Amino acid sequence: MIETQQSQPATSRGTTLRTEEMILNMGPQHPSTHGVLRLELVVDGEIVVDVIPHMGYLHRCFEKHAEAMTNYQQVVPYVDRMDYLSSMGNEFAYVVAAEKLLKIQVPERVDYIRVIMAELQRIASHQVAIGTYGIDIGAFTPFLFLFRDRERILDLIEEVCGARLLYNYFWIGGLSHDLPPGWVEKAKEFCAYLKPNITELNNLLTFNKIFIERTANVGVLPKDVAINYGCSGPMLRASGVDWDLRRDDPYSVYHKFDWQVSVGRGEVGTVGDCWDRNIVRVHEMEQSLRIIEQALEQIPEGNVQEKLPKRIMPVASEVYARTEAPRGELGFYIVSDGTGSPYRIKARGPSFVNLSVIAEISRGAMIADLVAILGSTDIVLGEVDR
Amino acid sequence: MNQLLQSFFGDTLLTHIVMSALPLLFVLVCALVTIYVEMKMAAHMQDRVAYMRTGWHGTLQPFADILKLLQKEDIIPAAADKLLFMLAPYIVFIGTYAAFAALPFSSAYVGSSVDLGLFYIIAVSALVVIGILMAGWASNNKWSLFGAIRSASQIISYEIPAALAVLAVVMITGSLNMDAISKFQQGGVQNWLVFGGPLPIVQKLLLIPIMLTLAVIYYVCSMAEVNRTPFDIPEAESELVQGYNTEFTGMKFALFYLAEYANLFVVSAIAVVLFFGGWSSPFGSFMSGPVWDAFWFITKGMIFVCVNIWLRWTLPRLRVDQLMYVSWKVLVPFALVCVVLVGAIMVM
Numbered sequence: 001m002i003e004t005q006q007s008q009p010a011t012s013r014g015t016t017l018r019t020e021e022m023i024l025n026m027g028p029q030h031p032s033t034h035g036v037l038r039l040e041l042v043v044d045g046e047i048v049v050d051v052i053p054h055m056g057y058l059h060r061c062f063e064k065h066a067e068a069m070t071n072y073q074q075v076v077p078y079v080d081r082m083d084y085l086s087s088m089g090n091e092f093a094y095v096v097a098a099e100k101l102l103k104i105q106v107p108e109r110v111d112y113i114r115v116i117m118a119e120l121q122r123i124a125s126h127q128v129a130i131g132t133y134g135i136d137i138g139a140f141t142p143f144l145f146l147f148r149d150r151e152r153i154l155d156l157i158e159e160v161c162g163a164r165l166l167y168n169y170f171w172i173g174g175l176s177h178d179l180p181p182g183w184v185e186k187a188k189e190f191c192a193y194l195k196p197n198i199t200e201l202n203n204l205l206t207f208n209k210i211f212i213e214r215t216a217n218v219g220v221l222p223k224d225v226a227i228n229y230g231c232s233g234p235m236l237r238a239s240g241v242d243w244d245l246r247r248d249d250p251y252s253v254y255h256k257f258d259w260q261v262s263v264g265r266g267e268v269g270t271v272g273d274c275w276d277r278n279i280v281r282v283h284e285m286e287q288s289l290r291i292i293e294q295a296l297e298q299i300p301e302g303n304v305q306e307k308l309p310k311r312i313m314p315v316a317s318e319v320y321a322r323t324e325a326p327r328g329e330l331g332f333y334i335v336s337d338g339t340g341s342p343y344r345i346k347a348r349g350p351s352f353v354n355l356s357v358i359a360e361i362s363r364g365a366m367i368a369d370l371v372a373i374l375g376s377t378d379i380v381l382g383e384v385d386r
Numbered sequence: 387m388n389q390l391l392q393s394f395f396g397d398t399l400l401t402h403i404v405m406s407a408l409p410l411l412f413v414l415v416c417a418l419v420t421i422y423v424e425m426k427m428a429a430h431m432q433d434r435v436a437y438m439r440t441g442w443h444g445t446l447q448p449f450a451d452i453l454k455l456l457q458k459e460d461i462i463p464a465a466a467d468k469l470l471f472m473l474a475p476y477i478v479f480i481g482t483y484a485a486f487a488a489l490p491f492s493s494a495y496v497g498s499s500v501d502l503g504l505f506y507i508i509a510v511s512a513l514v515v516i517g518i519l520m521a522g523w524a525s526n527n528k529w530s531l532f533g534a535i536r537s538a539s540q541i542i543s544y545e546i547p548a549a550l551a552v553l554a555v556v557m558i559t560g561s562l563n564m565d566a567i568s569k570f571q572q573g574g575v576q577n578w579l580v581f582g583g584p585l586p587i588v589q590k591l592l593l594i595p596i597m598l599t600l601a602v603i604y605y606v607c608s609m610a611e612v613n614r615t616p617f618d619i620p621e622a623e624s625e626l627v628q629g630y631n632t633e634f635t636g637m638k639f640a641l642f643y644l645a646e647y648a649n650l651f652v653v654s655a656i657a658v659v660l661f662f663g664g665w666s667s668p669f670g671s672f673m674s675g676p677v678w679d680a681f682w683f684i685t686k687g688m689i690f691v692c693v694n695i696w697l698r699w700t701l702p703r704l705r706v707d708q709l710m711y712v713s714w715k716v717l718v719p720f721a722l723v724c725v726v727l728v729g730a731i732m733v734m
Contacts, residue, residue, distance in 0.1 A: 030627060046706055137703060138616065138701075139701065141432050145433065204700070214705060366705060367625055368706060
């Protein structure tokens with residue numbers, strides 16, 4: 001428990017005025033904490049004096065589970081369940097780390113399919129992020145528009161691997177299935193379909209006057225604070241830091257595509273405000289489409305599963321590999337003791353790190369702003385708690 | 387209508403009961419229809435179809451909802467103030483229902499043709515605030531209390547520009563009687579007050595921009611008074627869970643729900659009376675008569691209800707301080723200037 005803090009007494013004409021502060025429990029059952037997060041708020045009327053996030057309601061001992069697996073491949077379905085809105089992104093990070101540990105080079109076709117899937121997943125994940133953010137601000141309709149489009153992505157992914165949320169698609173050294181015939185054309189159709197819908201979204205939500213009023217200059221995260229707290233992904237880029245692991249620490253085949261890193265520019269407010277975080281996600285959707293289109297054009301023929309021994313036995317060593325998941329830097333630190341199962345797996349999750357900055361940028365905001373700030377960080381509690 | 391009923395029943399208590407029960411029937415039907423229309427409109431705006439299985443295109447769904455709510459357990463939180471908690475939904479509903487008494491549904495039917503009709507409606511609908519405050523306080527829930535306090539501050543702030551808009555109309559018509567205001571605008575679209583009313587041409591032309599502004603001001607205020615998006619701050623579900631009615635279940639919750647939709651019609655109806663000719667037909671004497679009048683009144687009212695629904699499912703929500711800003715720094719000054727201009731034009 002925390003002690004009740006007292007605000008600075010406001011003085012007017014020599015008399016001191018002080019209002020009593022109230023401790024307000026936001027969550028774990030609250031519509032806009034995006035899962036089972038509990039925020040302990042100290043409020044002075046509508047003004048938030050302090051925020052203390054409490055988490056762990058969804059803790060599933062993922063890292064401990066991973067140690068009990070009999071081989072490295074068995075960890076993949078658990079990784080799916082971390083950030084359940086971007087399972088492909090999680091798998092990507094894990095297989096990149098595991099392949100680095102095992103020193104495997106996957107066929108080029110595998111890398112292309114992985115990039116396509118990861119970028120489709122990024123679009124789907126940002127669609128949920130922007131849609132639920134609209135709900136946080138009070139606009140319900142964009143959410144359903146975005147879910148309509150996300151449905152198409154899930155259909156595409158379902159066609160490839162049979163699952164819609166938790167895929168177990170990226171395997172160490174390859175993929176579980178090759179693309180079905182005709183899939184590439186369908187994916188191209190989807191890219192053409194989505195572009196006008198992003199414009200529609202911008203007209204309906206992003207450039208709506210009330211939406212701008214609610215999000216511009218709210219929850220400003222300065223560059224240095226963002227870096228000090230270790231923020232990553234759209235959260236960091238919105239603060240004006242031009243940093244994207246896909247370009248700055250390339251993995252897979254990202255270096256082969258022509259695309260841009262979107263950075264917050266403070267178009268309607270200050271750099272690093274909630275609106276910037278939202279627009280960075282919108283731009284990233286467009287850039288992901290660019291990457292997908294190029295990848296679909298260039299995708300080579302070939303095998304999708306590297307020949308691997310039945311039982312994977314890495315040499316005793318440790319690796320860290322990081323990827324740009326939709327929410328930021330997702331890294332896996334794997335320690336191997338030379339046996340078939342991992343000795344230790346540590347996941348560096350972006351949601352967990354991004355959540356830590358909430359208190360810093362919410363002090364002095366209103367309760368409604370706090371909801372806007374929390375929504376703009378786009379956390380997934382499955383990954384915060386793991 | 388009163389005479390008609392008296393010819394059936396004589397001047398007995400029964401006449402008055404039937405007379406006052408008619409709006410109640412209308413409230414229930416209107417609320418159910420509005421709920422259905424809202425769900426369907428929202429769904430079609432969002433590329434969905436909404437309910438399709440209860441009756442033809444889900445027409446029976448509102449009844450099913452009410453039946454479900456009737457069967458629900460009536461929970462009163464242990465720490466709640468029981469008396470206030472039980473009273474609150476009724477006060478909210480009474481405040482809304484009482485407003486129907488002065489609404490002129492047709493040239494032949496107005497529950498009570500009081501000379502202070504407009505004043506009465508503004509006063510009575512303020513009762514809703516008390517009910518909401520009671521609900522929020524009695525729930526003994528911090529979120530509910532937040533909702534209630536927000537609601538009180540919001541409704542009080544928005545009553546001022548709304549009252550100023552009403553004042554301008556009263557200055558033109560010279561009456562607070564809603565029936566008289568409707569009669570004043572008879573004779574077709576061009577006589578509606580939003581287009582300057584049946585005044586000499588110079589005055590009329592001068593009044594048109596002012597009345598259009600006032601109509602917009604009144605409509606914005608009416609949205610705030612019924613707590614609808616973009617002013618649904620008291621029940622902002624993403625911030626305050628459900629606002630003042632979080633702890634209510636079953637029929638108590640249903641009463642809040644019914645009152646909200648009935649209130650939606652009341653404020654739209656007031657807008658219709660003030661600016662859009664009340665029950666008078668838009669085509670002069672064509673399609674007018676007691677039954678047509680009722681038709682026009684309800685149709686116009688429902689059009690504004692639909693506009694409200696349309697806005698609700700399009701716009702995000704304002705923040706508390708922005709809400710106050712809109713009221714005190716935008717609507718009130720504009721309304722004041724309009725009132726002064728209307729006064730000047732009328733004495734011209």
